[in-house]
Amino acid sequence: MPANILLVDDEHGFVDTMAKRLENRGLTVTTTYSAQEGLDILEKDHSIDVVVMDVKMPGMDGTEALKVVKTSYPLVEVVMLTGHATVESAIEGMKSGAFDYLMKPCDLNDLLTKVDEAYEKKQAQETKILEARARHIVLRRGD
Amino acid sequence: MSDTHYYHGLAKSMMFTIILVSFAPLLCIVLIAGYQYSVAYEEKVEAHLRELVLKHDQSIDSYLEEKVAEIQVLAEIIELGKLHDPASLQDLHDALVRGHGSDFVDLGMVNSDGIQVAYAGPYKLQGVDYSEAEWFKAARTRKVHVSDVGLGLRGVPHFTIALRLDEDGEEWVLRTTLDFIAFNKLVEDIRIGETGLAYIINRHAEFQTTPRRDMTDEVPFLRVMARSMTDRSEMVRGRAAMSLETNPATGRETIFVTSPIKGGDWIMVYQQDVADAFSDLNRSRNLAIVVLLLGGISIALMAYLMSKRMARKVARADQAKDIMNEQVIEAGKLASVGELAAGIAHEINNPVAIMVEEAGWIQDLLEEGLGEDDNEREVQRALNQIRTQGSRCKEITHKLLSFARKIDPTVISVCLNELVLEIVQLSEQRAKYANVVIETSLGDSIPPVEASPSEMQQVLLNLVNNAIDAMDPGGGNLDIMTRVEDAFVVVSIADTGCGIPQANLSRIFDPFFTTKPVGKGTGLGLSIIYGIINKMDGSIAVDSAVDQGTKFIIRLPISDGEDGSACDYATNEQGTP
Numbered sequence: 001m002p003a004n005i006l007l008v009d010d011e012h013g014f015v016d017t018m019a020k021r022l023e024n025r026g027l028t029v030t031t032t033y034s035a036q037e038g039l040d041i042l043e044k045d046h047s048i049d050v051v052v053m054d055v056k057m058p059g060m061d062g063t064e065a066l067k068v069v070k071t072s073y074p075l076v077e078v079v080m081l082t083g084h085a086t087v088e089s090a091i092e093g094m095k096s097g098a099f100d101y102l103m104k105p106c107d108l109n110d111l112l113t114k115v116d117e118a119y120e121k122k123q124a125q126e127t128k129i130l131e132a133r134a135r136h137i138v139l140r141r142g143d
Numbered sequence: 144m145s146d147t148h149y150y151h152g153l154a155k156s157m158m159f160t161i162i163l164v165s166f167a168p169l170l171c172i173v174l175i176a177g178y179q180y181s182v183a184y185e186e187k188v189e190a191h192l193r194e195l196v197l198k199h200d201q202s203i204d205s206y207l208e209e210k211v212a213e214i215q216v217l218a219e220i221i222e223l224g225k226l227h228d229p230a231s232l233q234d235l236h237d238a239l240v241r242g243h244g245s246d247f248v249d250l251g252m253v254n255s256d257g258i259q260v261a262y263a264g265p266y267k268l269q270g271v272d273y274s275e276a277e278w279f280k281a282a283r284t285r286k287v288h289v290s291d292v293g294l295g296l297r298g299v300p301h302f303t304i305a306l307r308l309d310e311d312g313e314e315w316v317l318r319t320t321l322d323f324i325a326f327n328k329l330v331e332d333i334r335i336g337e338t339g340l341a342y343i344i345n346r347h348a349e350f351q352t353t354p355r356r357d358m359t360d361e362v363p364f365l366r367v368m369a370r371s372m373t374d375r376s377e378m379v380r381g382r383a384a385m386s387l388e389t390n391p392a393t394g395r396e397t398i399f400v401t402s403p404i405k406g407g408d409w410i411m412v413y414q415q416d417v418a419d420a421f422s423d424l425n426r427s428r429n430l431a432i433v434v435l436l437l438g439g440i441s442i443a444l445m446a447y448l449m450s451k452r453m454a455r456k457v458a459r460a461d462q463a464k465d466i467m468n469e470q471v472i473e474a475g476k477l478a479s480v481g482e483l484a485a486g487i488a489h490e491i492n493n494p495v496a497i498m499v500e501e502a503g504w505i506q507d508l509l510e511e512g513l514g515e516d517d518n519e520r521e522v523q524r525a526l527n528q529i530r531t532q533g534s535r536c537k538e539i540t541h542k543l544l545s546f547a548r549k550i551d552p553t554v555i556s557v558c559l560n561e562l563v564l565e566i567v568q569l570s571e572q573r574a575k576y577a578n579v580v581i582e583t584s585l586g587d588s589i590p591p592v593e594a595s596p597s598e599m600q601q602v603l604l605n606l607v608n609n610a611i612d613a614m615d616p617g618g619g620n621l622d623i624m625t626r627v628e629d630a631f632v633v634v635s636i637a638d639t640g641c642g643i644p645q646a647n648l649s650r651i652f653d654p655f656f657t658t659k660p661v662g663k664g665t666g667l668g669l670s671i672i673y674g675i676i677n678k679m680d681g682s683i684a685v686d687s688a689v690d691q692g693t694k695f696i697i698r699l700p701i702s703d704g705e706d707g708s709a710c711d712y713a714t715n716e717q718g719t720p
Contacts, residue, residue, distance in 0.1 A: 011493050011496070011497060013497040013500075013501070013528055013531075013532065014493065014496050014497045014500055017497065017500040017501050017503075017504050017525070017528070018500050020504060021500065021503055021504055021507055024507055056489055056576050057576070058575050058576055058578060059578060061576070083489050083492035083493055083496065104492050104493070104495075104496045105492065105495050105496035105498075105499035105500070106496070106499075108500075108503050
């Protein structure tokens with residue numbers, strides 16, 4: 001099952017074209033043009049696995065939104081896109097729990113690889129949680 | 144121009160300070176020490192002269208007294224009868240010559256009629272009549288008389304000691320002549336310096352000794368002096384009295400030391416020119432003046448050279464400072480351009496990213512085949528998008544180029560509105576990401592100001608950057624306003640940011656003052672702005688309240704001789720690259 005992606009960037013052209021290309025490759029893509037909207041979508045749609053988000057955006061910026069995502073939805077992985085050519089913001093993003101970062105403009109294959117890795121990580125973690133839950137239930141039954 | 148004038152004045156004031164500071168103590172020391180020295184020296188000289196005169200008048204008095212006493216002794220121990228006899232008188236004289244050398248020139252016995260009845264000596268004076276002689280008359284009344292010096296009958300200077308003897312009611316006078324040369328020597332030996340001179344006069348100012356030089360010119364003056372000594376009591380002019388008077392004969396100031404001798408009959412006078420007496424003092428005074436003069440000259444010279452050199456050094460330091468200032472401005476310019484470039488890079492990255500994506504999309508579509516669905520239309524759309532984004536890039540690069548082209552410090556007529564718009568365009572993207580809304584209210588027909596466009600750009604860009612920084616996370620409004628007030632163009636840049644605490648307000652224009660963390664700001668921005676505005680004879684003021692916002696107000700003088708049309712022209716030109 002392919003990953004469910006949320007694409008967040010203020011550049012409409014970028015988001016739209018990127019979404020088309022990703023969908024062409026079999027991914028489910030939801031698009032939005034601001035961080036706040038992205039958070040709203042995450043709240044409603046729990047099927048989203050990976051968020052690809054720009055760092056610099058008017059209003060709430062990517063770094064801030066990332067923190068909210070990581071506290072509210074710890075299992076959702078975030079790949080940051082930085083057009084600001086500063087490694088500092090990327091490092092800060094990584095510290096706040098981003099899965100990885102990519103420099104804009106990025107190669108689509110790089111992005112796909114990252115998204116796949118992020119999706120696998122998320123699935124691995126979900127599996128672990130399920131196992132833990134199952135073990136917990138088994139142990140409780142063994143009492 | 145005014146610079147050389149300034150350094151000239153600086154050198155001058157330094158020179159005068161150096162001269163004053165170094166010359167004043169020198170002068171003080173020379174004056175004080177010179178005064179003390181001259182007083183001490185004068186006292187010493189006076190004391191010495193008095194001592195000299197005192198000693199000599201005593202020795203002369205005692206010489207005369209001794210001679211008189213010897214004659215008295217003779218008269219007392221030798222029978223009067225023997226003295227009448229020329230032969231025994233001759234014996235007596237011989238004995239005196241043996242004992243006293245040639246002091247006693249001769250001996251004579253004069254009877255009451257003044258006839259010299261007996262005589263022993265080198266001259267033939269037997270039977271001479273002395274009845275009219277001054278000394279003879281005096282001896283009749285005073286018993287012992289020492290006469291003034293005179294030539295007498297023999298034509299040689301001498302003086303006489305006459306002693307009255309009484310025998311059986313008859314009066315005799317024993318007289319002896321004293322060698323003038325021996326006596327003269329007593330006085331003549333006193334000689335000090337060039338003009339120091341001692342002599343003895345009587346009350347009528349007749350010389351009793353032979354002065355070393357011709358003094359006939361001074362006789363009237365001496366007569367007045369001698370009379371003044373007899374007129375007043377001797378208390379007025381005691382022994383070794385000193386007076387300073389102008390000698391009429393020589394016309395020079397002369398020291399006179401006078402002392403009465405021989406019971407006041409004679410006056411011993413020592414005279415010396417003041418200049419001569421104090422010649423040592425004068426010499427040292429001259430030396431002091433020479434030293435002072437040389438010292439003064441060398442001080443003045445040194446002060447002149449030193450102040451010249453100092454002024455040159457200050458000028459060089461100022462020059463270095465100016466160069467440094469320019470470099471700092473240049474560095475500040477680079478910093479603000481760097482900050483700008485970071486924003487621009489982001490701005491360019493976005494269209495580039497879109498273009499890359501669109502190109503990738505076209506590639507995807509081509510792989511599918513243009514015939515599929517409406518793929519051809521989609522490719523057309525993508526190409527249009529690429530064109531749109533490409534022209535967006537072009538716009539950005541043109542903005543940057545127009546900014547970079549104007550890095551030139553030459554001062555020309557600048558239209559501020561145009562500059563403000565340019566800066567606003569450049570900062571728009573940065574403001575957007577900081578959630579800052581820039582609003583401009585630019586006055587109509589703002590006259591041009593004299594400025595370097597690149598420096599003015601730097602000022603505005605710096606202030607706008609600062610304002611955006613102040614509002615960064617929360618966002619806010621940035622109002623840029625231009626208007627004309629009196630002879631000034633006023634630009635105000637107001638933000639609604641964090642504000643500047645009161646404590647920092649007085650320091651914001653200091654170089655290197657910054658509240659940003661290390662590595663984030665140089666602290667030079669506002670100090671450079673201050674320097675640039677100052678250079679343009681403008682002023683910059685700040686009005687700030689914490690959490691309310693900050694307002695910078697720049698006032699620039701309107702350039703004269705230009706009208707507003709220059710602005711319109713520049714604005715029109717802006718469109719072309």
